[in-house]
Amino acid sequence: MTVVTAPDSGDSAAASPEFGTVRRLLLALLPVLGALGAYATVDLSPATFPNLYRLVVVLAVVPAFLLLIRPRTATVVVPRLFLWLAVTWALWLPVSLFWTVDADAGLRKIGAIAYAFAAGLCVLAFSGGSRAGVATLRLGWTAAFLVTGAIAVWELQSGRHLSDGAALGPDATLVASTFYNPNNYAGFLLTCLPFLVWGGVAARSILVRVLHAGLVVLWIVLIVATQSRTGFLGALVIGPVAVWWFGRAASLRQRPVAVPVLVLGLVAWIGLSLAAASEPGQRVLGQFTSPFEENDSLRASDQMRVSLTLLGWRLFVGSGLLGRGAGSYELLAGQWQEADLGGTTVAHNSFAEIAAEFGLPALLPLAAVIVVLVRVTLRRTAAAAHRAEAFDLRMATGLGLAGFAASGLAASSILASPWWWLLLGQASAQVWLLHRMCPSRGDGPTDQRPAGSPWVRGDDQVTGPRSLLVGARRR
Numbered sequence: 001m002t003v004v005t006a007p008d009s010g011d012s013a014a015a016s017p018e019f020g021t022v023r024r025l026l027l028a029l030l031p032v033l034g035a036l037g038a039y040a041t042v043d044l045s046p047a048t049f050p051n052l053y054r055l056v057v058v059l060a061v062v063p064a065f066l067l068l069i070r071p072r073t074a075t076v077v078v079p080r081l082f083l084w085l086a087v088t089w090a091l092w093l094p095v096s097l098f099w100t101v102d103a104d105a106g107l108r109k110i111g112a113i114a115y116a117f118a119a120g121l122c123v124l125a126f127s128g129g130s131r132a133g134v135a136t137l138r139l140g141w142t143a144a145f146l147v148t149g150a151i152a153v154w155e156l157q158s159g160r161h162l163s164d165g166a167a168l169g170p171d172a173t174l175v176a177s178t179f180y181n182p183n184n185y186a187g188f189l190l191t192c193l194p195f196l197v198w199g200g201v202a203a204r205s206i207l208v209r210v211l212h213a214g215l216v217v218l219w220i221v222l223i224v225a226t227q228s229r230t231g232f233l234g235a236l237v238i239g240p241v242a243v244w245w246f247g248r249a250a251s252l253r254q255r256p257v258a259v260p261v262l263v264l265g266l267v268a269w270i271g272l273s274l275a276a277a278s279e280p281g282q283r284v285l286g287q288f289t290s291p292f293e294e295n296d297s298l299r300a301s302d303q304m305r306v307s308l309t310l311l312g313w314r315l316f317v318g319s320g321l322l323g324r325g326a327g328s329y330e331l332l333a334g335q336w337q338e339a340d341l342g343g344t345t346v347a348h349n350s351f352a353e354i355a356a357e358f359g360l361p362a363l364l365p366l367a368a369v370i371v372v373l374v375r376v377t378l379r380r381t382a383a384a385a386h387r388a389e390a391f392d393l394r395m396a397t398g399l400g401l402a403g404f405a406a407s408g409l410a411a412s413s414i415l416a417s418p419w420w421w422l423l424l425g426q427a428s429a430q431v432w433l434l435h436r437m438c439p440s441r442g443d444g445p446t447d448q449r450p451a452g453s454p455w456v457r458g459d460d461q462v463t464g465p466r467s468l469l470v471g472a473r474r475r
Contacts, residue, residue, distance in 0.1 A: 023126055024136050026060060031140035031426075034119045034418035035148050035188065039162060039178045044151075053418060057118045064118075064125035078432040079124060081372055082425070085365040086121055090114075092361045093326055100325025100357075101332065109327040112416035119418040120425030129432030131389075135202075137426055138396075141195035144419070145215065148177040148188070152222050175225045184414065186231030187407030189223055190238065191423050194399040197242045198392055201249040230410040238399055245395045252388040305348050311336055312352030316359060323359030350408040350415055369424070373401060373431045380438035393434045400427045 033040045033053035041048035067073060068083045093110045100106040127133025152175040155161055163180055179185040196219060200212030223231045311333055315324050324332065333345040347353035354362050377397045382390030404423050407414055414420045 023133075026056070027123060027126055027133055027136040028140040028143065029056065030119055030123055031137065031144040031419070031422060032147055034116075034422045035144040036178050037418055044162060053119075054115055057115060057122065057418075060122045060126070061118045064122040067125040067128070068121070073128075076129070076432065076435070077372060078129070078376070078428050078435060081365070081369050082121070082124055082428050085369050086117065088365045089117065089358075089362055093358060096323055096325040096358055098325075101328040105331065106326030106328065109416070116416050116418040117421045120421035120423075120428070123422055123425040124428045124432070127429040127432075129429055129436055131433060134393075134426075134429055134433050137429065138195050138198055138202075141192060141426070142199055142215070145189075145192040145196065145219070148179075148185075149218055149222055152177040152185070152225065156225060174227055175222065179417075181412050182226040183228045183230050184407070184411045184417070186223065186226040186228035186234070187403065187411050187414070188419055189219060189226070189231060190234040190406060191400060191403035191419075193219055193238060193242060194396045194403075197245055198396050201246060201392060228410075230406060234403070234406055238402070241395075241399065245392075249388065249392060249395075252391055304344055308333065308344065308347055309349045309352045312347055312349060312356040315356035316352075319356075319359060321360045323355065323357045323362070326357055329353050329356045346412045348410070348412050350411065350413060350420075353413065353415060369428065370401065370404075373397065373427055376431045376435050377401075380434055382434075382438045386437045390434060390438055393430050397427050397430045397434070400430075 033056060036044075036053065038046040038051065040051055040053040042052075065083075065086075068079050073079050074083065093113065097103050097106050097110070123137055127137060151162065155175045155177070161176060162178060163176075174182050176182050176185050177188075179188060193216070196212055196215050200209045200216075203209050203212065220235070223235050312329065315329065315332060318324075329347055330345040333347075347356070351363075354366070377394050380390070400423055404420065404427070407420060411417075411420075
């Protein structure tokens with residue numbers, strides 16, 4: 001196995017480490033396996049042994065932990081905080097079993113959360129805050145989108161689903177892929193879009209950019225097929241932001257903008273037209289109902305979500321801010337008589353679920369990680385040589401954290417979903433890279449060289465004025 005030299009953990013833009021084949025494969029596979037979750041088996045059956053995701057995590061988590069506790073890594077703010085989050089949860093969650101309602105249910109839940117959380121720990125540790133690691137993870141997310149999207153297309157074509165008990169209601173045109181619930185799948189799709197856009201932005205070839213435009217078309221089709229309000233609202237917000245990102249990134253890289261936008265727009269129009277004309281597309285459009293159309297079912301769903309969140313708050317406050325213990329929320333929700341929950345006991349708000357079951361000792365380190373990620377993303381200033389890539393990192397991290405929050409607030413329950421924690425680990429890896437390549441405000445640039453940066457391709461660095469006329473050639 002190739003020996004990997006760890007990146008410098010300071011702020012200096014040290015050379016990117018040489019990545020071995022095993023590490024690259026691991027970083028590329030984890031997003032795919034995390035998105036498959038319980039279906040990460042050779043035949044996509046949860047009953048089949050072994051589950052490949054859990055097998056990989058069991059083999060990788062101890063080396064990942066050892067990488068993060070090394071002195072030159074443990075002194076950096078981003079991995080240090082993530083490690084603090086991991087250790088705090090590993091210690092506190094089992095303690096909550098002493099006062100939980102059902103210790104057996106709590107133990108099962110802690111085990112599921114541990115397997116899921118390990119994905120974030122692994123991607124952060126093995127990426128090492130390096131450009132190569134972050135780029136490999138980006139490809140992994142694109143692959144995860146393709147794999148789960150292929151399953152969703154199969155659902156559209158066949159009218160069948162991986163789980164007979166999927167929360168899809170009477171409408172057979174809804175898709176959930178490997179996520180059981182359309183809202184959960186919509187949250188996952190929202191987190192995938194930044195990586196699809198980023199792949200197109202970073203691509204050298206116009207053909208690769210066109211291929212990524214095709215993936216965005218597929219993304220739009222799948223968002224519509226979920227009929228999720230979370231997906232629709234998220235698309236309305238991040239869609240224009242993604243377009244602006246593409247234009248701004250092209251400007252920073254001094255690429256022609258008009259022709260690529262026209263070509264990509266034409267590809268998107270053709271792709272959406274073909275999708276709408278296909279048999280699955282006609283079926284979806286024929287049975288489509290707006291998720292914003294007022295009706296009794298929608299009002300009942302909204303009231304249920306409010307009541308479930310209120311219950312979480314009451315359990316949090318009533319426990320002295322320490323939580324009622326692992327696995328207690330669903331059991332107590334089933335006994336709550338103050339509101340009609342329609343038989344639903346799942347929190348539909350993962351942050352309220354954390355507060356209700358584990359209290360402040362679990363909430364505070366998670367909030368600290370998110371706050372630091374946002375702060376570094378907004379406040380770090382890149383030198384000219386790093387400006388284009390730093391902008392991409394900021395956009396991908398900002399949209400990723402927005403997707404993390406939206407999924408946590410809207411999904412039925414996501415604490416045991418590997419991809420959610422993997423997204424937090426991915427954002428942490430990106431901010432670690434941004435932290436290294438950008439000086440703190442008031443400090444001098446970490447690297448004054450206008451070219452040859454180890455973090456940015458030579459043809460992506462800003463080296464002086466260049467024509468942005470349509471058809472201008474890159475030199």
